[in-house]
Amino acid sequence: DQQVKQNSPSLSVQEGRISILNCDYTNSMFDYFLWYKKYPAEGPTFLISISSIKDKNEDGRFTVFLNKSAKHLSLHIVPSQPGDSAVYFCAASAQGGSEKLVFGKGTKLTVNP
Amino acid sequence: DVKVTQSSRYLVKRTGEKVFLECVQDMDHENMFWYRQDPGLGLRLIYFSYDVKMKEKGDIPEGYSVSREKKERFSLILESASTNQTSMYLCASRGRQPSYNSPLHFGNGTRLTVT
Numbered sequence: 001d002q003q004v005k006q007n008s009p010s011l012s013v014q015e016g017r018i019s020i021l022n023c024d025y026t027n028s029m030f031d032y033f034l035w036y037k038k039y040p041a042e043g044p045t046f047l048i049s050i051s052s053i054k055d056k057n058e059d060g061r062f063t064v065f066l067n068k069s070a071k072h073l074s075l076h077i078v079p080s081q082p083g084d085s086a087v088y089f090c091a092a093s094a095q096g097g098s099e100k101l102v103f104g105k106g107t108k109l110t111v112n113p
Numbered sequence: 114d115v116k117v118t119q120s121s122r123y124l125v126k127r128t129g130e131k132v133f134l135e136c137v138q139d140m141d142h143e144n145m146f147w148y149r150q151d152p153g154l155g156l157r158l159i160y161f162s163y164d165v166k167m168k169e170k171g172d173i174p175e176g177y178s179v180s181r182e183k184k185e186r187f188s189l190i191l192e193s194a195s196t197n198q199t200s201m202y203l204c205a206s207r208g209r210q211p212s213y214n215s216p217l218h219f220g221n222g223t224r225l226t227v228t
Contacts, residue, residue, distance in 0.1 A: 009153070034216055043117070043203055043219030044156070089156060091217075100146065100171065101217055105155035 003027045004092050006104035014112055019077040021107050023090030026071065030092040034101065035064060035075050038087045047088075048075070080111045116140070117220040119204050125226045132191040134223050136204030143209040145187035146217065147171075147179065149200040156203065162187055163209075194227045201225075 005024045013019045023033075031052035036044035050057040050064045050073065057064050063076045077084055090104040120135040138145065146161040148171075158171030162181040176198060180188040187206075191198055201224050205217040 006155075036217075036219075038150075041122075041222070041224070043205075043221045044217075045219070046216040049216060100158055100161055102158075103148075103156040105153065 002104075003030075004090055004102050004104040006088075006090055006107050008107050009105070010108040010110070012110045012112060013080050015082055016079045019075075019080045019084065019109055019111065021075040021077075021088050021090075021109065023073045023075075023104055024071055025073075025092050027092070027094065027102075028071070029094040030102075031095055032093045033064070033066060033073050034091045034093075035062075036089045036091060036103075037084075038089065038106070044089060077109075080109075082111045082113050085109055085111050117204055117206055117218050119202075119220040119223050121223050122221065123224050123226075125228065126191075126194050127228055128195060130191075130194045130227075132194050132225065132227075134189040134191075134202055134204075134225070136187045136189070136220055137185050138187075138204075138206040138218070139185065140206065140208075140218070141184065142206035142218075143184070144207040145181065146205040146207070147177075147187065147189045148203045148205065149173070150203055150222070151200050159189065159202075191225075194225075196227050199225060199227045 034049040035047040038044040066073045087106045087108045089106045091101040093101045117138045147159040148156045160179040162168045178190045203222045204220045
Protein backbone atom coordinates (compact mmCIF):
# COMPACT_ATOMS: atom_id res chain seq x y z
CA ASP A 1 0.00 0.00 0.00
CA GLN A 2 1.63 3.18 -1.21
CA GLN A 3 1.14 5.96 1.32
CA VAL A 4 2.84 8.66 -0.75
CA LYS A 5 2.06 8.79 -4.44
CA GLN A 6 3.62 10.72 -7.25
CA ASN A 7 1.48 9.78 -10.19
CA SER A 8 3.52 11.46 -12.90
CA PRO A 9 6.78 9.59 -13.57
CA SER A 10 8.02 12.41 -15.76
CA LEU A 11 7.42 16.05 -16.63
CA SER A 12 8.92 18.21 -19.36
CA VAL A 13 8.77 22.03 -19.36
CA GLN A 14 10.38 24.90 -21.19
CA GLU A 15 13.00 27.04 -19.53
CA GLY A 16 11.42 30.08 -17.88
CA ARG A 17 8.02 28.45 -17.47
CA ILE A 18 6.48 27.07 -14.30
CA SER A 19 7.05 23.45 -13.25
CA ILE A 20 4.37 21.90 -11.04
CA LEU A 21 5.07 18.57 -9.40
CA ASN A 22 2.28 16.83 -7.56
CA CYS A 23 2.11 14.45 -4.64
CA ASP A 24 -0.80 12.72 -2.89
CA TYR A 25 -0.80 10.94 0.42
CA THR A 26 -3.20 8.58 2.15
CA ASN A 27 -2.08 8.58 5.78
CA SER A 28 -3.93 11.32 7.68
CA MET A 29 -1.30 11.13 10.46
CA PHE A 30 1.36 12.67 8.22
CA ASP A 31 2.09 16.19 9.36
CA TYR A 32 5.47 17.03 7.86
CA PHE A 33 6.21 16.97 4.15
CA LEU A 34 9.43 17.42 2.26
CA TRP A 35 10.70 17.60 -1.27
CA TYR A 36 14.06 16.21 -2.30
CA LYS A 37 15.92 16.64 -5.55
CA LYS A 38 18.21 13.95 -6.91
CA TYR A 39 20.74 14.12 -9.71
CA PRO A 40 22.07 10.89 -11.23
CA ALA A 41 24.88 9.24 -9.24
CA GLU A 42 24.29 11.56 -6.27
CA GLY A 43 22.29 11.26 -3.08
CA PRO A 44 19.01 13.18 -2.73
CA THR A 45 19.33 16.70 -1.41
CA PHE A 46 16.73 18.43 0.70
CA LEU A 47 14.87 21.14 -1.16
CA ILE A 48 11.94 22.47 0.85
CA SER A 49 9.52 21.34 3.53
CA ILE A 50 6.14 22.24 4.96
CA SER A 51 4.34 21.42 8.17
CA SER A 52 0.66 20.66 8.37
CA ILE A 53 0.01 23.89 10.25
CA LYS A 54 0.79 25.80 7.05
CA ASP A 55 -0.62 25.69 3.57
CA LYS A 56 2.28 27.34 1.78
CA ASN A 57 6.03 27.63 2.16
CA GLU A 58 8.26 29.57 -0.17
CA ASP A 59 12.01 29.56 -0.71
CA GLY A 60 13.23 31.54 -3.65
CA ARG A 61 11.99 29.95 -6.87
CA PHE A 62 10.47 27.02 -4.98
CA THR A 63 7.05 27.02 -3.34
CA VAL A 64 5.28 24.09 -1.76
CA PHE A 65 1.52 24.11 -1.32
CA LEU A 66 -0.36 21.80 1.02
CA ASN A 67 -4.06 20.97 0.79
CA LYS A 68 -4.80 18.83 3.84
CA SER A 69 -8.44 18.20 3.03
CA ALA A 70 -7.43 16.76 -0.33
CA LYS A 71 -4.27 15.12 1.08
CA HIS A 72 -2.36 16.74 -1.71
CA LEU A 73 0.79 18.79 -2.00
CA SER A 74 2.54 20.37 -4.93
CA LEU A 75 5.93 21.88 -5.66
CA HIS A 76 6.07 24.91 -7.93
CA ILE A 77 9.30 25.99 -9.55
CA VAL A 78 9.22 29.44 -11.12
CA PRO A 79 11.00 30.16 -13.37
CA SER A 80 12.28 26.73 -14.31
CA GLN A 81 15.92 26.42 -15.28
CA PRO A 82 17.81 23.64 -17.08
CA GLY A 83 19.75 22.97 -13.87
CA ASP A 84 16.46 22.00 -12.23
CA SER A 85 16.37 18.87 -14.37
CA ALA A 86 16.45 16.04 -11.85
CA VAL A 87 14.25 13.49 -10.13
CA TYR A 88 12.06 15.02 -7.42
CA PHE A 89 10.87 12.95 -4.50
CA CYS A 90 8.03 13.83 -2.19
CA ALA A 91 8.29 12.51 1.38
CA ALA A 92 6.15 12.55 4.51
CA SER A 93 6.42 11.73 8.18
CA ALA A 94 4.26 11.71 11.28
CA GLN A 95 5.34 13.18 14.61
CA GLY A 96 4.90 10.80 17.45
CA GLY A 97 5.34 7.88 15.14
CA SER A 98 8.58 6.30 14.01
CA GLU A 99 11.42 8.48 12.82
CA LYS A 100 11.27 7.33 9.24
CA LEU A 101 10.22 9.24 6.16
CA VAL A 102 7.97 7.67 3.56
CA PHE A 103 8.93 8.53 -0.01
CA GLY A 104 7.03 8.64 -3.25
CA LYS A 105 8.43 7.03 -6.39
CA GLY A 106 9.68 10.28 -7.81
CA THR A 107 9.01 12.49 -10.83
CA LYS A 108 11.71 13.10 -13.39
CA LEU A 109 11.69 16.76 -14.40
CA THR A 110 13.31 17.85 -17.64
CA VAL A 111 13.66 21.56 -18.31
CA ASN A 112 14.38 22.25 -21.96
CA PRO A 113 16.46 25.29 -22.94
CA ASP B 114 27.03 21.25 6.96
CA VAL B 115 26.05 17.69 7.69
CA LYS B 116 28.27 15.19 6.02
CA VAL B 117 27.16 11.61 5.39
CA THR B 118 29.91 9.53 3.85
CA GLN B 119 29.45 6.19 2.19
CA SER B 120 32.69 4.27 1.88
CA SER B 121 32.27 3.12 -1.72
CA ARG B 122 30.68 4.77 -4.76
CA TYR B 123 30.72 1.60 -6.86
CA LEU B 124 30.95 -2.05 -5.89
CA VAL B 125 30.83 -5.22 -7.94
CA LYS B 126 30.28 -8.46 -6.06
CA ARG B 127 29.51 -12.03 -6.95
CA THR B 128 26.39 -13.95 -6.06
CA GLY B 129 26.70 -15.50 -2.62
CA GLU B 130 29.32 -13.09 -1.33
CA LYS B 131 28.88 -11.31 1.98
CA VAL B 132 28.82 -7.57 1.35
CA PHE B 133 29.36 -4.71 3.78
CA LEU B 134 28.24 -1.18 3.00
CA GLU B 135 29.57 1.40 5.42
CA CYS B 136 28.17 4.80 6.30
CA VAL B 137 29.52 7.49 8.62
CA GLN B 138 27.92 10.78 9.65
CA ASP B 139 29.61 13.66 11.43
CA MET B 140 26.67 15.47 13.06
CA ASP B 141 26.06 13.32 16.10
CA HIS B 142 22.67 12.30 14.72
CA GLU B 143 20.74 9.67 16.61
CA ASN B 144 18.84 8.33 13.62
CA MET B 145 20.41 6.60 10.64
CA PHE B 146 18.77 4.92 7.67
CA TRP B 147 19.49 2.66 4.74
CA TYR B 148 17.41 3.01 1.57
CA ARG B 149 17.67 1.47 -1.84
CA GLN B 150 16.64 3.26 -4.97
CA ASP B 151 15.44 1.41 -8.05
CA PRO B 152 13.95 2.85 -11.25
CA GLY B 153 10.19 3.15 -10.99
CA LEU B 154 10.20 2.13 -7.33
CA GLY B 155 11.57 5.25 -5.67
CA LEU B 156 13.32 5.09 -2.32
CA ARG B 157 12.49 2.09 -0.18
CA LEU B 158 13.56 1.82 3.44
CA ILE B 159 15.58 -1.26 4.32
CA TYR B 160 16.50 -0.67 7.97
CA PHE B 161 16.91 2.21 10.35
CA SER B 162 18.47 2.79 13.71
CA TYR B 163 17.44 5.35 16.31
CA ASP B 164 20.33 4.75 18.69
CA VAL B 165 23.51 2.75 19.14
CA LYS B 166 22.83 -0.98 18.99
CA MET B 167 19.17 -0.30 18.19
CA LYS B 168 17.63 -1.19 14.86
CA GLU B 169 14.25 -1.49 13.25
CA LYS B 170 13.13 -3.14 10.05
CA GLY B 171 11.97 -0.95 7.27
CA ASP B 172 9.78 -1.94 4.36
CA ILE B 173 12.15 -4.38 2.63
CA PRO B 174 14.52 -5.93 5.21
CA GLU B 175 14.68 -9.41 3.72
CA GLY B 176 18.20 -10.43 2.76
CA TYR B 177 19.78 -7.60 4.75
CA SER B 178 21.04 -6.97 8.26
CA VAL B 179 22.56 -3.92 9.92
CA SER B 180 25.04 -3.02 12.62
CA ARG B 181 25.26 0.15 14.73
CA GLU B 182 28.10 -0.23 17.20
CA LYS B 183 28.97 3.47 17.28
CA LYS B 184 26.70 6.46 16.96
CA GLU B 185 28.39 7.81 13.86
CA ARG B 186 28.54 4.55 11.90
CA PHE B 187 25.76 2.43 10.39
CA SER B 188 26.60 -0.63 8.32
CA LEU B 189 24.37 -2.52 5.92
CA ILE B 190 25.18 -6.19 5.44
CA LEU B 191 24.08 -8.41 2.60
CA GLU B 192 24.54 -11.87 4.09
CA SER B 193 24.58 -13.64 0.73
CA ALA B 194 24.36 -11.26 -2.19
CA SER B 195 21.89 -12.01 -4.96
CA THR B 196 21.38 -10.42 -8.36
CA ASN B 197 18.09 -8.83 -7.25
CA GLN B 198 20.09 -6.80 -4.75
CA THR B 199 21.77 -4.91 -7.56
CA SER B 200 20.74 -1.36 -6.77
CA MET B 201 21.73 2.11 -5.59
CA TYR B 202 22.05 2.09 -1.80
CA LEU B 203 21.61 5.34 0.07
CA CYS B 204 22.49 6.05 3.68
CA ALA B 205 20.91 8.96 5.55
CA SER B 206 20.93 10.50 9.00
CA ARG B 207 18.65 12.77 10.99
CA GLY B 208 18.54 14.33 14.48
CA ARG B 209 16.30 12.83 17.14
CA GLN B 210 13.32 15.16 17.13
CA PRO B 211 11.42 15.25 13.87
CA SER B 212 11.24 18.99 13.96
CA TYR B 213 10.32 20.99 10.92
CA ASN B 214 13.95 21.85 10.41
CA SER B 215 15.13 18.29 10.56
CA PRO B 216 15.27 16.75 7.10
CA LEU B 217 17.16 13.61 6.23
CA HIS B 218 20.70 14.13 5.02
CA PHE B 219 21.85 11.62 2.44
CA GLY B 220 25.18 10.28 1.37
CA ASN B 221 26.11 10.10 -2.31
CA GLY B 222 25.11 6.48 -2.58
CA THR B 223 26.78 3.18 -3.39
CA ARG B 224 25.98 1.60 -6.72
CA LEU B 225 26.15 -2.14 -6.07
CA THR B 226 26.20 -4.65 -8.90
CA VAL B 227 25.84 -8.34 -8.08
CA THR B 228 26.87 -10.66 -10.89
